[in-house]
Amino acid sequence: MYLKTLHLRHFRNYQEQKIEFNAAKTILVGNNAQGKSNLLEGVELLATLRSHRMARDRDLIRDGDAIAQINATLERANGVCDLTLTLRRHGRRSVAINGETVRRQMDFLGVLNAVEFSSLDLELVRGSPEVRRNWLDTLLIQLEPVYAHILQQYNQVLRQRNAFLKRSQESGVRSQESELAIWDAQLVTAGAKVIRRRDRAIQRLAPIAAAWHGSISGSTEVLQINYAPNVPIGKDQKEEVAQAFLGKIQQRSAVELHRGTTLVGPHRDEVELIINQTPARQYGSQGQQRTLVLALKLAELQLIEEVVNEPPLLLLDDVLAELDLSRQNQLLDTIQDRFQTLITTTHLGAFDSQWLNSSQILFVKSGEISM
Structure with a gap:
C-alpha cells in the first residue's frame, strides 16, 4: 500500500497543509515542537482511529477551531481510495471512504495499515501493564477490525458494571444479586472474545518477534512473549474461557462489592516480555x-x-536518535524500499548518502511544510 497524499486541516498545529508523497521514504526534518510528530499522528489515526499519545479529540483540533479534518489518498493492490476523518470539538467524529460516510467504524479500519515506532514505545518494556495492553489492542484492531467493536463492547459493559458496584457500595445494599448476575453474564460474554483474540495474536506474534530479536542481538539473547490473562485459559478455549471467567468473577464478587470496582477481566491482563528467562523490565541495559x-x-x-x-x-517518530548505530543500521536495512516509511528527525546525520538520495526530504517549521 502507498500513501499518495495527506491533507491536514485545523489538525494540531496545522492550519491547512497538503503533502504529496513521491518516494518510498520520506524524511521530515525540523526542530522539536514544530509539527513532525503531529503529521505522523494524523496517519496513525487514519489507520487505527487511535492516537498513541492517548489524546482526546478536542486536543487534536487546532486552537480556536471547531472541526479538524484528516484526508488521505491511498493506493492499494485493489485500487485507489480516499479516506477522511473529521474530528469535532463539540460532537462525535465521523469517517468517510471515497466521500461516503461510514456508519460503522470497523468498516473504516483496515483500509490503511500502519505501524508507529516512537520513543514513547520504550514504555512497552518499562511501563505499566496498561501500556502493553494498549499496544496489543492497537495491533489487533489492524489484524481484525471487528476487534475494535468487541473491545468497545467490553469497555462499555465494564463501565456500567463498575457504576453498579459503586452504587451498591455507597448504598450499602447487598440484595441486588440478580442484577449483578446480569452484568456478570454480559462481562463474561464480551470479555471472553477479547481474551481469545489477544491470546491468538500473541501466539502469532511471539515467534516472529523472537526471530527478529535473535537476529538483532546476534543470537546472544532469547526473547519470550507470554500472554498472561487475568482469567486463566485452557486448551478448549471457547467453553473454558467463559466458564473460568464466570467462576473467578463470582468468587471475587464480595470483594468487588466492598471495593466498588471490577477486579476480574481482560482490563487486568498482562503481556510478559522475557529475555533469557528474566523479565525484560528488570533485565540489562x-x-x-x-x-x-x-x-x-x-x-x-x-x-x-x-x-x-x-x-x-x-x-518512525524521532526513534533513530534512541538507537545506537548497529540497531539503526538493522532497522534501515530492513526497511529499504519494502515499506513506505515516514521518518521524523531533527537532523539528517543518521542517514547515509544512498538513503538521502532515495528519499523525499521535507522541512517542518511551525506547522508548515516545505521542500
Whole structure:
C-alpha cells in the first residue's frame, strides 16, 4: 500500500497543509515542537482511529477551531481510495471512504495499515501493564477490525458494571444479586472474545518477534512473549474461557462489592516480555530494552503484512536518535524500499548518502511544510 497524499486541516498545529508523497521514504526534518510528530499522528489515526499519545479529540483540533479534518489518498493492490476523518470539538467524529460516510467504524479500519515506532514505545518494556495492553489492542484492531467493536463492547459493559458496584457500595445494599448476575453474564460474554483474540495474536506474534530479536542481538539473547490473562485459559478455549471467567468473577464478587470496582477481566491482563528467562523490565541495559522494542515493531510489520497481504506503512517518530548505530543500521536495512516509511528527525546525520538520495526530504517549521 502507498500513501499518495495527506491533507491536514485545523489538525494540531496545522492550519491547512497538503503533502504529496513521491518516494518510498520520506524524511521530515525540523526542530522539536514544530509539527513532525503531529503529521505522523494524523496517519496513525487514519489507520487505527487511535492516537498513541492517548489524546482526546478536542486536543487534536487546532486552537480556536471547531472541526479538524484528516484526508488521505491511498493506493492499494485493489485500487485507489480516499479516506477522511473529521474530528469535532463539540460532537462525535465521523469517517468517510471515497466521500461516503461510514456508519460503522470497523468498516473504516483496515483500509490503511500502519505501524508507529516512537520513543514513547520504550514504555512497552518499562511501563505499566496498561501500556502493553494498549499496544496489543492497537495491533489487533489492524489484524481484525471487528476487534475494535468487541473491545468497545467490553469497555462499555465494564463501565456500567463498575457504576453498579459503586452504587451498591455507597448504598450499602447487598440484595441486588440478580442484577449483578446480569452484568456478570454480559462481562463474561464480551470479555471472553477479547481474551481469545489477544491470546491468538500473541501466539502469532511471539515467534516472529523472537526471530527478529535473535537476529538483532546476534543470537546472544532469547526473547519470550507470554500472554498472561487475568482469567486463566485452557486448551478448549471457547467453553473454558467463559466458564473460568464466570467462576473467578463470582468468587471475587464480595470483594468487588466492598471495593466498588471490577477486579476480574481482560482490563487486568498482562503481556510478559522475557529475555533469557528474566523479565525484560528488570533485565540489562537500555540498549537491550531498545533491541526488544525494535524486535516487537519489526514483528508487527511482518505480521500485518502476512495477514493483509500488503506491506503496511512504517511511521518512525524521532526513534533513530534512541538507537545506537548497529540497531539503526538493522532497522534501515530492513526497511529499504519494502515499506513506505515516514521518518521524523531533527537532523539528517543518521542517514547515509544512498538513503538521502532515495528519499523525499521535507522541512517542518511551525506547522508548515516545505521542500
